[in-house]
Amino acid sequence: MxxxxxxxxxxxxxxxxxxxxxxxxxxxxxxxxxxxxxxxxxxxxxxxxxxxxxxxxxxxxxxxxxxxxxxxxxxxxxxxxxxxxxxxxxxxxxxxIARTFQNIALFHGMTTVENVMTGRQLMMKKNFFWQLLRVGPALEEETVHRRKCEEIIDFLEIQAIRKTPVGSLPYGLQKRVELARALAMExxxxxxxxxxxxxxxxxxxxxxxxxxxxxxxxxxxxxxxxxxxxxxxxxxxxxxxxxxxxxxxxxxxxxxxxxxxxxxxxxxxxx
Amino acid sequence: MGSFIYSVLGDPFVQMLQMPDFLMQVVWEGFVSGILYALIALGFVLIFKASGIFNFAQGIMVVFSGLTLVGLHELGVPAFLALFITLGVMYVLAFSVERLVLRNLVNQPDIILFMATIGLTNILIGLGQWIFGGETKSMITEQLWLPTGSSVWEPGGGLVIFQHIDIAAAVIAALLIICLALFFSKTKVGRALRAVADDHQASLSVGISLNHIWVITWFAAGIVALVAGIMWGARSDVSFSLQIIALKALPVLVLGGFTSVPGAIVGGLIIGIGEKLFEIYWGPLFGSGIEGWFAYVIALIFLLFRPQGLFGEKIIERV
Amino acid sequence: MFYRESGQFKSSYKEDMQAFPIREDKIGIAVWLLLAYLYVPFFGLPGLEYGFALNAIMIPVLIFTITTIGLNILVGYTGQISLGTAAFMGVGAYSCYKLTSYFPDVNIIILIFSSGFFAAAVGALFGLPSLRIKGFYLVVATLAAQFFLEWCFIRIGWLYNFNPSGAIEVPQREAFGFIVTGAAAEPVTRYLVVLTILIFLTIIAGNLVRGRIGRSWMMIRDMDIAAELIGVRPLTTKLSAFAVSSYYCGVSGALMVFMWLGAAEVESFDVNHSFLYLFMVILGGLGSITGSYMGAAFIWTFPLVLKEIGKVFEINPTVMENVSLVAIGVMIVFILIKEPHGLARLWQLGKQKLRIWPFPH
Structure with a gap:
């Protein structure tokens, strides 16, 4: 060695x-x-x-x-x-530390982009009251992270299924979405x-x-x-x-x- | 403050010691209602074991079966024939639930199945009131050759009253539980059922028909419900408010674990005796009516410490 | 004019993240709002007597829509079953009653909004076990809340100011110079207050579910273990869902008593009502705010419609009541089998058909 x-x-x-x-x-x-x-x-x-x-x-x-x-x-x-x-x-x-799972663990009720966005949860800091107003800084924050997610989606070449609910995707693509979600956590x-x-x-x-x-x-x-x-x-x-x-x-x-x-x-x- | 602590931790026990015959009476009554809770809980356990469905309609099945029996008798059907027809009705119910509901909801998330059984509850309430009317009825105790009256026991100058119907309820419930236990351990169907409870896929692959098993378990749960309905009806009467009482089988299940038959029995007795004791000896401190929520709160506290129940297995989560 | 998204390009993420990205939807919402604010207050509902339309249909439906949105946040978005909805509404109602007893001069609408916080606190308290327990076990926890709170509403006389009847009776209160509660309040005033509160709460709920918090709820719903491994704290997430949900229930409970019933006892908050609200959520569509509107409206008006039909054919009204119980039960089962996302999903499918019409492939 x-x-x-x-x-x-x-x-x-x-x-x-x-x-x-x-x-x-x-x-x-x-x-x-x-x-x-x-x-x-x-x-x-x-x-x-x-x-x-x-x-x-x-x-x-x-x-x-x-x-x-x-x-x-x-x-x-x-x-x-x-x-x-x-x-x-x-x-x-x-x-x-981020991970993917052996038996895909995506959030089936959400679309691809929403799933990737979940990877950004930890980085979003605007508190509850900004969230319920969803204007100004909260919307700005959402946009910034959305842009980052779109980069990752481009990187993994899954643009076309951006708004598809993940449950209906084929297996290989689900694996890719899961990777995207993990990457979104940087x-x-x-x-x-x-x-x-x-x-x-x-x-x-x-x-x-x-x-x-x-x-x-x-x-x-x-x-x-x-x-x-x-x-x-x-x-x-x-x-x-x-x-x-x-x-x-x-x-x-x-x-x-x-x-x-x-x-x-x-x-x-x-x- | 001191007097409050005494009234919680001292006085009730002093009362118990001073009047041991009254204590026995309270424990006996708690025991009998505990047995009936256990019986209702048993219906839940059967269905949960066989199909993983949390059958919210079990409570209304108790009312519905009791109501059908009494209603048929009111229409002039002889008591035992009415009993027989009610069994038939419960079979038809089991069959149609399987055919119309379960079969179409295979592989759906548990929460969906659970909500479907709430829908079923609504249907049974509506049907029951529609056909037999919503008013309170009394159970046809004597016509079914069930005992009435009471015996008095005087231990050391005290006085404990045993209603004969209570004794009968305890005995019949015990017999029913033994029969079910034998049925599930000795018969072919019983073995198939336990296989299904263990692993759906595996049992399908060895040629067990899930649909058939579901009909049988729902029918068995229906029989259990009917017995619970007759007994409870005989102790008070047959009314739709019984459905709320039947919900107390849920905290019983929490104590006993959703898949354990002995758990249902022990849980039922704990809840039955516990709530009676609490109501009688500690109730005056809070204002009466504690029976309405005592079982749930006990279950809730219990859940925090032992989420899998007394006899349930610890779940190892995997990813 | 076709329902079409082609030609409507989004050039920023903000535009893409709107509640109603398609132009025709925006127009549709505007029409509904115009009808609600400019038609109904003057003419009621077509074909119905004005007072009946407002008192027996519009006001309760709008109030129950708030309840349904609240319950949907918990059940539909976070995946936690609750059978304690009615009791949480009761907490809102009794809090509002106590608040207005102590502060008779404070604007009642502020008090209604404040009373939601009491319900939120109680809801979060009973939501605490949800950290350790899941699924059906949670049903038991919420039933504990339901029965314990019902008992409180009867036994704690202070809650109803020791009124011998055991009921809370709504006093007359004004807001912005109008009488909004009590017997003297005009139906149209109450209607407009309830409508405005509903719209306000709808916007907030819509914002929450589309943002970070809503996503964390849905993560817990869809796969709680994965959510945790991504860094979602289960406790805060579940408790926030319980709190927000109960806030909505609390406000709707206060509105129910103050803007609709005028007086209430514990029966208005019993477990059967909890089932009713759950049905509104299921039928409308789990995890859909639009569905909450449809569910509340449908479950509330369906028995009324049946009753009217019964009158035409001279059928005993109690029979029709039972028929509607059975029918609603059947519909619940049917919708769960055919389309677990309820009326909202059917509506969406309809729109989808329209979107690709006339070339469906």
């Missing part, structure tokens, strides 16, 4: 910075079930970090720990160089839970391109879970491999691919 104490340079020449988030010895249990056992890894600024592993490996649970939906029984989460106390997920979102850390699940090759290519563009243009740090190995190997700078809640390996895609424990976990061990 490369020496990455001070950040590193990726193969395509992007500079990866200091540690943004560090997970130390995370253990998560549900009743008697051990979902994650003593997992530790870090996520660096500007990096695309993949978490892979077979079904039930604890990948989604890991994302849920990162954004505070689950509270691990043991271990610490460090964010921006500070230990993060246990807090509700809404507060963690306020610190700049997160420091973006978590993507299987962004390409259930997509065809073409859609996967589109989505990969968007993920790379997001990382490139906005400098967003991304942690993603994905099953498609070729996608992971193309996108990710570093990969964590989980199996039955335990860490199997952590390193660059090449290193991980050559790791014997990983090969065993994926292909089975011959006795």
């Amino acid at each position: 490369k020496d990455i104490a001070q950040g590193y340079m990726t193969e395509d020449g992007r500079q990866i910075g200091a540690v943004l988030m560090e997970l130390k010895n995370i253990t998560l249990k549900f009743g008697g079930v051990q979902a994650i056992t003593n997992a530790s890894f870090d996520i660096r600024e500007g990096e695309i970090r993949a978490i892979i592993g077979p079904n039930g490996a604890g990948k989604s649970s890991m994302l849920n720990v990162i954004n505070g939906f689950y509270h691990p029984q043991e271990g610490e989460v460090w964010f921006h160089g500070k230990k993060r106390p246990s807090m509700p997920p809404s507060e963690i979102a306020r610190q700049g 997160p420091k850390l973006l978590l993507l839970d299987e962004p390409m699940a259930g997509m065809n090759v073409e859609e996967k290519e589109d989505m990969s391109r968007f993920i790379l563009d997001v990382n490139d243009q906005y400098g967003t740090t991304i942690a993603l879970i994905e099953h498609d190995m070729s996608v992971v190997m193309d996108l990710a700078d570093r990969v964590v491999v989980l199996d039955y809640g335990k860490m199997l390996a952590d390193g660059t895609p090449d290193e991980v691919q050559k790791n014997q424990a990983v090969i065993d976990a994926y292909l089975g061990v011959e006795n």
Whole structure:
């Protein structure tokens, strides 16, 4: 493994910075079930970090720990160089962590643009009384954020479905709207839970391109879970491999691919 | 201030100790109404388990079935034939609810289904008043060979009165619960029902007809409602205000958990006995009529500490 | 003149974010407003006796529209079921009564608006459990509010100034030099006051639901977990919905007693009324302000129409009452099956058809 104490340079020449988030010895249990056992890894600024592993490996649970939906029984989460106390997920979102979901979690009663606007909620500050008047500063604020959302909508090429209720959109587009919503939050850390699940090759290519563009243009740090190995190997700078809640390996895609424990976990061990 | 604390924490207990026979009387009456609450709650639980529907109409089904029975008898139908026809009516109701409502609302959000049952409540109120009139009727207790009169028990010079109908209500409710338990654990339909309660998709895939199961559970809930209607009607009378009382099954469910049969029974007894005790011993402090809201407020406080109910399972949320 | 949006280009986001972006809709609203302010006050409703049109139809419908908008904010926009609406209206009514007893010289309209705040506070208090409990459990919490408050309205004599009848009787009050409450108040004055308050509250509700706060409500409704992971605080969001909703109910409750009934007892605020308001919301359309108007108007006038039909055919009025109960129940079930977004959605579909007419593909 490369020496990455001070950040590193990726193969395509992007500079990866200091540690943004560090997970130390995370253990998560549900009743008697051990979902994650003593997992530790870090996520660096500007990096695309993949978490892979077979079904039930604890990948989604890991994302849920990162954004505070689950509270691990043991271990610490460090964010921006500070230990993060246990807090509700809404507060963690306020610190700049956004995510998408494995089973799309859009607001089905709203249109695309409204869904994207929900990503701006935290940045809208005008109080209740301005809101009910909806003139002057409140309307100005709404307009400013609307403009920002339209930029993101342009960026992800979903202009045409701007005013369509999201419930009626095809699956691939819903995934894209969800990404748009997460981007609208201008997160420091973006978590993507299987962004390409259930997509065809073409859609996967589109989505990969968007993920790379997001990382490139906005400098967003991304942690993603994905099953498609070729996608992971193309996108990710570093990969964590989980199996039955335990860490199997952590390193660059090449290193991980050559790791014997990983090969065993994926292909089975011959006795 | 001191005297107020005494009147809350001291005096009621002193009264209980001074007149233990009266306390027993209060507890007994609370017990019987608790059993009936439990019976109504049981109807909710059956439907909730089988279809995930929170059937708001369960309360009006109690009234409607009682009213049908009495109304038929008033029209000159012999009591037991009327009982039989009422059962038929409840079956037709279950069948039409499934065919006309449930079948068309499959996969809708719970809130929509719930509101549909409120609509159903309205229909049943309207139909009941339309056909049988809105006035209060008395239950045909004797014609159904249910006991009347009372026995007196004098423990140590005290006096406790047991209405025979109350005893009968307790016994019949207990029998009904046992029968249902046997039905659901021993029969093929019962097993199918539990499968459906566990997982709709999985049970569909092993060839269980959801529609059939729904008719059966709604019919079972109808029978439970009829029994509750007869018993409650015999203790007071059959009127539409019973529907409001039947709503007390909701706090019972909150205590017991929506899917637990033992929970419904324990919850019913807690609410029944609790509200009687509170009304009698603490009621004078607040002005009477506490029975109207006591159950709800207890349920509300309980919810804050144990949202899944006494016997419900803790829900792990997933995303 | 066609209902068309082609050719109407929006050149700024502000224009695109208007309540009625299509020109024909604006004209339609203007016509309604003209009718409401210039026709109805002078002529009532066509074909009906003037006093009846105002007292028995227009005034109650407008008041219930406020209730329905309020309840819709909670049920339709935030997805929290409430069966305590009537009791929250009662809080508004009794507060207004107490306020005007203490401050007889203050403009009654200010007091009506103030009484909404009491209802909002009580509503938020009973909304507190909504943080921990969801769905049907919340029904129990709101029923607790309903029955507890009903009990208060009977047992706390202070609320009705220890009036032996147990009722609150509306005293005569003036505003801007006109008598607006009490027996001497003209129907047309009361109508105009209620109409103006309704329009004011409609605009506010429309603003709220289109902005940040409305979106946070809808986020909680559509997927509360995702909303939380985006940073919406469930407690403040749900409580704000309860408070705003109850404010509307409170104001409408005060209006109901002061501008319409003239006197009220606890029966005006019982649980059956709570169901009635829920029906108005469902039938009109969950999550639609236009629908709230339609729902309130329909549920209120439908039994009256049936009664008239009954008179023509000489049917017993109680029979017609029961028929209307059944019919409304059937309509609720039907609308939930066919179009969960109610009359408002049907209206929208109609407009959509018109928009693409005559080439529907």
